[in-house]
Amino acid sequence: MARQLDERIAAHHPVGRRLRVLDAGLGQGVQALRLARAGHEVTALEPDPAALAAARAAVAREPAGIQERIRLVQGDARDIGAHFPPGTFDVVLCHGVLMYVPEPAPVLAGLARVLAAGGLLSLVVRNADALALRPGLAGDWDAALAAFGSTTYTSRLGLPVRADRLTDLSAALTGVGAPLDRWYGVRLFTDPVADDRPPPAPEVLERLLAAEERAGRTDPYRAVAALLHLCGVRRS
Template sequence: MVRQELVTRQLAEHLPPPPRRVLDVGCGQGTQALRLAARGDEVTALDASRELLDLLESRIEPGMRVRAIQAKAERLGELSEPASFDVVLCHGVLMYFDDPGPLIAAMARVLAPGGLLSLLVRNGDALALRPALMGDWREARLAFDDTRYVNRLGVAARADRLEELTGRLAELGLERREWYGVRVLSDAVPDDAPIPDTLDDLLTAEDRAGRTDPYRGVAPLIHLLCEKSES
């Protein structure tokens, strides 16, 4: 919940006025896709899970323009025409690709000139922090030299280092506009923890930390926003 609320706030500051053509790659249950559709955007939601897409479709309200497509993210290049979207979201997906290069290139291809790419990735520059906070010192030690890790679900994944990822995006004509840290202060809170009565304070503190150095540099997640060059 904290992650989704922070990403919504951060994204809103950079989006062009609606209506926009939006693609959500790996949309999951569609939290961001549905929020943008409710604001008047035309949204294409892509995910490999039929179960998650069914959940998304059950929450579509009258008047929302949402098209759900069941397909792996790797097929993006064959499913969409070049420059067919004004905004492309890819949140919590790149960490499951050993080589995210082809997917990044496909997203750059389908994004229109001047369009916005929103990426949410695991922060490879702060990978040791969570295991250290949990008292797993072996994993903390290994994290300094290896961007591979096992997430809370027990799934093998990988992290991205901000400057390396920014450089890779620049080679595709995607210039970094801004970046934020996400879940800087609450990452060690258990997933099943109840929502606190001081939720507004929590979100305000997280929002400030995600915009402020040095806090954002140690965030477990990085929200990176890039603009595609006009040329």
Template sequence: MSDPMRPRASLRTAVVWEVLQDALDRRVKAAGRESLDVLDTGGGSGNFAVPLARLGHRVTVVDPSPNALFALERRAAEASVADRVSGVQGDAHGLFDVVERGGYDAVLCHGVLEYVDDPAEGVRNAVAALRPEGVLSLLAAGLGGAVLARALAGHFTEARQALGDPDGRWGEGDPVPRRFTAEQLTALVEGAGLAVGAVHGVRVFADLVPGVLVDTEPGALDALLKLEAAAAELPAFHAVATQLHVLGETRGATGV
């Protein structure tokens, strides 16, 4: 599944799209259906929802922002998939006030755990929305990537602060409320009753490479995309990734 917003956006989403594509394809084959029901919690304006709908899946987006949901509606209409995308206002804490339990083949929880009061509850709710043989796509900010970025920018005290802070924050001005290690995210997924199907580092290099190099050097973007893909599965690089992606699968679905 390629990102239609290429080129620069592909650096931020390519690894996640590839993993998600494979997981959904396996579930389509296993279920014997042409499309799936997907829940995108915190899905905003539809960066994932609209491309998924283009593939024929039915996607429900839950987001607390009315403005984001309005943008989602407009974006879905422009892509001619308005009949397969629906947006409802809500959040991870009150998820079942707006959607049904056990009603979805796949749940996306991207950029949500950083902002909820109780990440474990957020993951449990996402898992409770799954049908048997379901899959969870979890994407969250990585601790190591933030530490490395602050250090490379010369903010060594802030890097040290983030390294020792329980929430991985580098100071009062940090816009991200919480960051995670790969071990913390996999523990949340397993604690909610899922098996961990895969862990990938996202934006291992993309946020460190000067944009002018990627934009002007011939072949640089494709080469960087290939480098990101090659490093994504290697545990050594999870520790320095800007984001971490965990694929959680219901026990019976693992290896489908």
């Protein structure tokens, strides 16, 4: 996914330019730290105090120059307009957040509002058109049959969450003035793997990641990936 994101950033912004990035829903902070290390100014929005504390500890371990490029803010993506004025950011990330939001349209409108003209909006969502695959591959036929036509599921953490369809999000992005520019599939071959399974040997992992990357860009495979990575661009 990092390669996909870097590819779209490079397609819409000059190479070497220091960008203003918002990570709306920081989580473990992987992308925020990676982009700060690449020289960008990163603001991270996170509602969970525990996650924010962990992020502060991770940032504190970085060199001073990187620490200066990261700003951590406690807040919710659903209230983004209360935190930032319009046109504040060149890139907005919202990865793994919309599945916890009952209705994505207001969140998307807020995210698009804080994007500058020509800015990139990067979303990672659960793919509603692939909900039957995980239980089906695990042999849970009742759950697989129940997943057809559904947009809700239970996460691996046991939480009731929501999935989105590409067609619906594409229409929603057009509606908020950041139409879909490119989309990818994420986690096709690796999704059925248990979270506690140890990683494969480095040479195997390299080939696995190459296969995932290829599938995420190739029809029909990307359409049934567990996650979708959508990139919209704010109209001028």
